[in-house]
Amino acid sequence: MERKRSAVLLALPAALSLLIFFVCPMVFIFLKTIAENGLSDFVDFFTDPFYLDILWTTFRVSLVSTLVSLILGYPTAYYMARTKSRLKNVMMIIILFPFLVSAVVRSYGWMVILGKNGLLNQLLQGIGLIKEPLEILNTETAVIIGMIHLLIPYMIMSLIGVLQSIDPNVEYAAQSLGASPLETFVKVVFPLSLPGIISGCVLVFTMSMTSYVTPKLLGGSKFRMMATMVVQEINVNFDWGAASAISYILMAAILVCQALIVFGSAGYMKRMGGGKNA
Amino acid sequence: MASLELKQLTKKFGDFTAVDSMDLQVADGEMIALLGGSGCGKTTTLRMIAGFTEPFSGSILVDGKDVAGIPAYKRNIGIFFQNYALFPHMTVFENIAFGLKIQKLPKAEIAERVSEMLELVKLYGMEKRYPRELSGGQQQRVALARALVTRPSILLLDEPLSNLDAKLRVEMQVEIKRIQKELNITTIIVTHDHEEAVSLADRVIVMNAGRILQVGTPKEVFDDPNSAFVADFMGFSTFIKGSVKLELPDRLIVECSGHDLSVKRSVRDDLREGDNCILAIRSENIAIVPEDNMENRFVSGSNEIYAQENIVKGRVESITYKGHSTRVEVSGCFEENVYPAPNDYTGPGAGGELRLYFPSDKLCIYKN
Numbered sequence: 001m002e003r004k005r006s007a008v009l010l011a012l013p014a015a016l017s018l019l020i021f022f023v024c025p026m027v028f029i030f031l032k033t034i035a036e037n038g039l040s041d042f043v044d045f046f047t048d049p050f051y052l053d054i055l056w057t058t059f060r061v062s063l064v065s066t067l068v069s070l071i072l073g074y075p076t077a078y079y080m081a082r083t084k085s086r087l088k089n090v091m092m093i094i095i096l097f098p099f100l101v102s103a104v105v106r107s108y109g110w111m112v113i114l115g116k117n118g119l120l121n122q123l124l125q126g127i128g129l130i131k132e133p134l135e136i137l138n139t140e141t142a143v144i145i146g147m148i149h150l151l152i153p154y155m156i157m158s159l160i161g162v163l164q165s166i167d168p169n170v171e172y173a174a175q176s177l178g179a180s181p182l183e184t185f186v187k188v189v190f191p192l193s194l195p196g197i198i199s200g201c202v203l204v205f206t207m208s209m210t211s212y213v214t215p216k217l218l219g220g221s222k223f224r225m226m227a228t229m230v231v232q233e234i235n236v237n238f239d240w241g242a243a244s245a246i247s248y249i250l251m252a253a254i255l256v257c258q259a260l261i262v263f264g265s266a267g268y269m270k271r272m273g274g275g276k277n278a
Numbered sequence: 279m280a281s282l283e284l285k286q287l288t289k290k291f292g293d294f295t296a297v298d299s300m301d302l303q304v305a306d307g308e309m310i311a312l313l314g315g316s317g318c319g320k321t322t323t324l325r326m327i328a329g330f331t332e333p334f335s336g337s338i339l340v341d342g343k344d345v346a347g348i349p350a351y352k353r354n355i356g357i358f359f360q361n362y363a364l365f366p367h368m369t370v371f372e373n374i375a376f377g378l379k380i381q382k383l384p385k386a387e388i389a390e391r392v393s394e395m396l397e398l399v400k401l402y403g404m405e406k407r408y409p410r411e412l413s414g415g416q417q418q419r420v421a422l423a424r425a426l427v428t429r430p431s432i433l434l435l436d437e438p439l440s441n442l443d444a445k446l447r448v449e450m451q452v453e454i455k456r457i458q459k460e461l462n463i464t465t466i467i468v469t470h471d472h473e474e475a476v477s478l479a480d481r482v483i484v485m486n487a488g489r490i491l492q493v494g495t496p497k498e499v500f501d502d503p504n505s506a507f508v509a510d511f512m513g514f515s516t517f518i519k520g521s522v523k524l525e526l527p528d529r530l531i532v533e534c535s536g537h538d539l540s541v542k543r544s545v546r547d548d549l550r551e552g553d554n555c556i557l558a559i560r561s562e563n564i565a566i567v568p569e570d571n572m573e574n575r576f577v578s579g580s581n582e583i584y585a586q587e588n589i590v591k592g593r594v595e596s597i598t599y600k601g602h603s604t605r606v607e608v609s610g611c612f613e614e615n616v617y618p619a620p621n622d623y624t625g626p627g628a629g630g631e632l633r634l635y636f637p638s639d640k641l642c643i644y645k646n
Contacts, residue, residue: 169363172330175350176357177377177428184351187376191367271367271408 033244041245051229051246055253058225061140061215062208065147069155069204070197072148077159077196078189082168095153103150107217110146111137114218138220146214151207155200162196163189191268198265202258209254226250280341280431280464281306282327287336289322289488296322298488299336304466309458311467311479313499315511319488320468324434327466329353340431356430356463360437362421364409370396370420371405377428395423398457415446422454426461433458433465439474451477472512476500484508504546506644509558516564516616518557519646522549529638532557535612540587540638554646561605561619563640567633574635588636592616594628608634 033041045051080091098106113119114137121133136142166189174184212227219225224232226246233243282304289297297319304310312320325331327338329350337344345353365373374395378388396402399419409417418441425433438454439447455478458465469475475482476496484492484499492504503509506517520534530541532555541557549555567589568576575584592611597604604623609615611634618634625632 167361167363169359169361170365172328172350173357173359173363173424174365174376175330176328176353176355176430177424178351178354178380179376180349180351183380188365192365 029240029244030248033241037241041241042249044242045245045249054224054226054229055249057140057223058209058227058250059253061143061147061225062205065144065151065208066155066201066205068144068148069152070201073152073155073159073200074197077156077163080156080160081163081166095156098149098153103211103213104217106150107146107214110142110149110218114142114145137218138223140219140223142218143215143223143225146218147208147211150211150214151204154203154207158200158203159193159196162193162199166192194265194268198261198269202261205257206254209250209257226253282432282464282466283339283342284323284327285337285339287323287326287338288334289319289326289331290334295488297326297333300488300490302483302490302493304464306464307462308481309455309465309467309479310481310483311469311475312483312485313469313472313475313511314485315470317487318485320470320485321436323485324357324436324466324468327432328355328357328434354428354430355432355434356425356428357434358421358425358436358438360440362409362417362441364417364420364424366409368408369405370401370407370409370412373409373420374405374423374427376424381428391427392423395427398426398460399423399453414441415450418442418450419453422457426457426463431464433463435465435467437469437471437474438467438478440469440471447474454478472500484511486511502544502642503558506556506558506646509642509644513560514558514642515561515619516559516614518559518612518614518616520555520557520612522551522553522555525549525551530643532643537590537612538587539590539636539641541641541643542639544643548645549643556644556646557636558642558644559616559636559640561617562603562621563637564616564618565635565637566606566618566620566623566625567635569633583635583637588638588641589633590636591631591633594626594630594632596628597623608632 076095080088080095083091085091111118115121116133116135116137118137120136121130124130125133136145170188170192171184174188175181179187210227211225212231215223215225216228216231219228227250230243230246230250233239233246282302284300284302287297287300287302288295296317300319300323302310312323314320322331326333329345329348333346337346339345340353340355365376368376371392374392375388378391383391392405393402396405399422401416401419401423404412404416404420409420412420418438422438435454439450442450451474467475467478476499479496482492482494482496482499483490484503486507492499492508494502499508500512503512503514510517518534518539520532520539522530523533523538524531529543530549532539532541534557539557565576565583567574574586574589575582577583590611592608595607595609595615597606600619603619603621605617605619606623606625607615607617616634
């Protein structure tokens with residue numbers, strides 16, 4: 001009992017600061033919006049195709065970024081989890097290196113690469129693959145590229161953890177029982193790595209849904225996602241009510257997606273014994 | 279069911295030679311044990327046979343056919359891992375059925391063969407459990423059933439008893455032997471535990487630093503190691519340095535720290551008068567001569583002994599009770615301390631004097 005009470009005390013500073021600086025403002029904004037405009041801001045959002053399109057774009061960009069991060073990150077994570085190379089630490093630093101540079105700087109980097117006269121177009125034109133420069137910068141593609149670059153380390157880190165916990169002997173056992181490398185992956189490694197896949201996807205999807213800098217810098221003036229729209233409502237339209245409604249709808253959308261993933265995998269996770277496997 | 283042959287098998291990791299020109303023949307249905315300390319190359323040999331790693335040179339022949347270049351999943355070699363390596367996300371049934379599902383056998387046949395296996399390893403009624411819900415011994419049975427259900431040509435067992443407590447060890451030892459004989463499957467056990475090796479295998483191969491030191495029946499290897507190194511590995515506790523004083527037709531007289539010991543000549547008769555040698559003897563073979571018995575006729579263990587020679591006086595340094603035996607440390611017999619381990623010690627305490635008898639047929643002699 002005594003232990004329990006001191007544990008509560010230890011959690012108090014973090015809990016209090018979350019309450020004061022996070023929950024309170026949110027409740028305050030919500031109440032203010034309702035008090036001033038009733039539910040009209042929310043109704044406006046769901047009746048205006050303009051807004052619905054932004055929500056859909058946000059969702060689409062996030063989904064594609066998450067899936068591509070998973071597909072690109074998985075082999076890297078698998079290699080990192082299994083390698084016995086002395087360079088493993090160096091590789092880990094390289095993977096984490098993007099964290100050292102802010103999203104703004106990285107987005108500018110992509111602008112240099114993806115622009116009309118950027119490195120990519122110069123290269124492709126130089127080797128004669130294309131005649132006219134590609135329009136990549138200021139498109140959804142550019143945003144997705146920037147997003148993947150930004151978020152893939154999170155995906156890799158989530159996956160490395162769970163892949164390292166898979167006993168290599170389990171893979172050998174599958175092979176000795178006649179499973180080809182592909183069958184071993186599909187029937188053993190992939191299912192066992194699902195907890196990491198789920199946590200990595202939830203993390204990347206959430207960060208991508210709420211991202212502001214990348215869509216702002218790489219998407220151009222006409223490209224809008226939920227977070228950029230919130231800022232636009234405040235700074236350009238001076239419509240605090242709409243901004244708060246969009247914020248809440250974004251949060252709700254993320255929570256719904258997370259809930260779907262968590263409940264969808266609940267049965268499986270239970271089967272796995274809550275990840276506690278010897 | 280197949281025979282196995284290793285020819286000049288070599289594996290190198292950089293400059294390190296893990297397995298060095300290993301030659302070995304295993305007959306169909308034979309159970310052999312590769313015995314050695316960590317890093318002796320036994321596990322690497324196992325992994326090469328399984329196909330998880332390619333040899334540097336030499337070849338592996340299964341039923342006379344070279345398996346080089348055949349990937350692990352096409353070799354049909356069953357393997358049992360020390361940590362069992364069960365699929366944690368599958369039930370007992372699914373674990374055992376895995377190999378059969380890969381073969382795309384009809385469901386009814388899979389069910390039948392899995393239940394056959396469950397019967398064989400005595401796990402009937404457990405098929406719906408997950409590995410984490412099983413005890414260590416049960417997990418081990420699942421691992422064994424999983425390795426056997428595909429009817430592999432060769433079964434590889436990696437330290438099969440090492441993770442079990444003493445009681446389960448004996449039980450599983452009997453089980454593994456029974457199953458192996460029942461299926462008559464060629465089996466290779468890899469272990470660092472000489473008791474595990476001699477209790478399970480038909481033939482024991484002692485390895486060190488990538489090379490085979492001795493091949494023999496469990497009894498040969500256990501009672502008559504061919505080198506002091508193997509003797510040490512096989513659990514001989516007492517080693518005495520000496521030199522050959524006299525060669526007799528059936529025995530050698532060896533002088534050790536002023537005492538003459540008579541030693542039965544071994545098959546490796548490479549010692550001549552004047553050669554330095556090492557004598558080795560198991561603790562349980564050193565008998566304690568009762569003080570009140572001047573005729574030196576006494577009972578030790580289940581043997582009646584009439585000792586005329588090889589009796590040396592010493593001083594008890596320490597006594598350690600070990601349950602089924604008592605380990606006594608004795609100094610003063612020779613330069614080296616000796617360690618008799620009688621079942622039932624009633625002699626003097628630390629500091630007391632006692633006489634030890636070293637039976638000449640239990641002393642192993644090696645060139646030094």
